[in-house]
Amino acid sequence: MIKNKIDVSKAFIENILNANDVDNNIKNNDEIFKIIYETLVFDEYLVNVKFEECSFTVNPNLKYQGVIVNNSFLVYFSQILSSDFKTKSRNTFLAQNFYNAFKIAKNKNIQVCVSLNPVSLRLLNKFNLKFTKATPSINNSIAIMKEIGIRFSNSLNSNNTIENLETFIAIKNNLKLKNSKNDSMFIVKTDENNVDIFGTIDGAKWGETFLTCLLLSEKRKAWNIDKINFILYKNNNNRKLSNDKLNILKSFNINIENTYILNSFYKDALKQQNPKPIDEISLKRNQTLFKRKIQQAFNFIKECFACDYSIFDNLIASHIHRFTDIEDEFKKGYISLEEATKNVTDGVNGFLLCPNHDKEFEKGYIYFDIDTLSFKVKKNHKNLLNQSLKLTQFLSSRITKNKIEMLNEQEMDKFRYYVSKHVKRISE
Structure with a gap:
């Protein structure tokens, strides 16, 4: 008897089958469905449910890495780990593709949950290992997501919290100083309780920008922020600016200034x-x-x-x-x-x-x-x-x-x- 209907992102399926740098031995969709099930059970998103009671459907319209369970909650999967269980990139591990998952969940009015990539989780469990997050920036991304109501569980979590605006700014700016050549964002708070965010919307940086702006927008009252300015200080490779992304930031009541x-x-x-x-x-x-x-x-x-x-x-x-x-x-x-x-x-x-x-x-x-x-x-x-x-x-x-x-x-x-x-x- 089918108790759970699980829609699986087609893009996620394709990425798993093309993950040649990891010895995952996964050859077809059925094996992918199995590791997705194992991850959902491990993270207690599914409880007292057998694999045979789940129906999996590949959905080409889900433009993110993850699944939707019973049309009641969405699970967003992290980037797959390298063969030595390290993150390949601090920007792409969680933040880069999160917006698409967030957008779908918001349109459907459902909860967003986050799990470690099922392939990586299966390999870690096979060797009786635990995933250790490698960079402070990933912990920071988790802390931001938790502050905006995203659910984390056993496979991927962090005890990091964000106490106030000053703490958040200090964390972000320290990350900028440690990665000075990475075009990370930088935040300045003025005496007038205005916040200036110096960032970019290019590629992998968009995820960090989106999360930061969303958090500051939601914390505007609690953190006593009068005005938020986003200053686009680099447009790498002279790419055409995405009006869609800028409009998303404007929807948070953020003032946009850029090099243009x-x-x-x-x-x-x-x-x-x-x-x-x-x-x-x-x-x-x-x-x-x-x-x-x-x-x-x-x-x-x-x-x-x-x-x-x-x-x-x-x-x-x-x-x-x-x-x-x-x-x-x-x-x-x-x-x-x-x-x-x-x-x-x-x-x-x-x-x-x-x-x-x-x-x-x-x-x-x-x-x-x-x-x-x-x-x-x-x-x-x-x-x-x-x-x-x-x-x-x-x-x-x-x-x-x-x-x-x-x-x-x-x-x-x-x-x-x-x-x-x-x-x-x-x-x-």
Whole structure:
């Protein structure tokens, strides 16, 4: 007698049959149905049910890795483990394809459950082993999913919890610092209880972005968040942006800003060229965008680039090549309005400086030495700074060689150009 109807994702079936890197010895659908059953029983999603009492149907419309049981709950399976039982990728293990499962469950108004991949679970049980999660980011994904109501059980779980917004931000930003070359997201909370999420919607990163934005949206009231901004800071390989994904984030009442905001910024400025003479056209400073792009360029340093000052909201986005000089170059016809606008908001044309060092940098008392990649005091001002302001002892570059070397070749060329402009100005 059939008691349980189980719809199986066709994509999941195909992935299992094509998993050549794991010795799973699974040759057909019936064997896959068997390991799915074993997993559901192990995780207690099925209780006191025999395999013969289950009816399995391959469903081509389920665009995720998993099954739906009796149309009452959905089970999402993790990525299959490698032959040595390690996760192949922190991004693809759980987060990457989760959205499709979440969307189907939401449309059907059913619970989402999560299990370890059935192939991996069978092999672990065969060798009497337990799966040990390899990365903090996977534990973080589990913690986020649990916070938004996703059920975990025996095969895949974590004791990690998220106590508050500050804890969550600290965890996410530590992961970013540990994986600085991985384009992970970075989160900033302002004094106004606004939250800025710097992330991307490309490929494997979409899962992390979706989970983070969903969590912050659902915790908005509990965590006293007034406004959430999502800043798309990289669009890898110049892929066309997915409006569907951006609309999903907008549905969470999240404000979207991205690198392409600059394009509309250029267009607005260029519209001024036809009706007005050049000397009547004014550049826009757009300091908020400029400050964010400095953060993006230099891997989200949150303290003064020249000292230990760390009150982020008080840091000033200081132009290396001054706004007034860029504007002057445009007025004289040396550069186009589009180029001038780009230079004004170019992240590598700026430092985040405390109020003191902002003044010193503007006046030319200190400068950035491109050869040593460090801040230095200008020789003819050393006595002034040593005897009067005593700032020399506090001058220490927080913008390290390592941070600068993360710039690509084009960004580094622009950075050198801007620094040379500053050095030339203060030397005249």
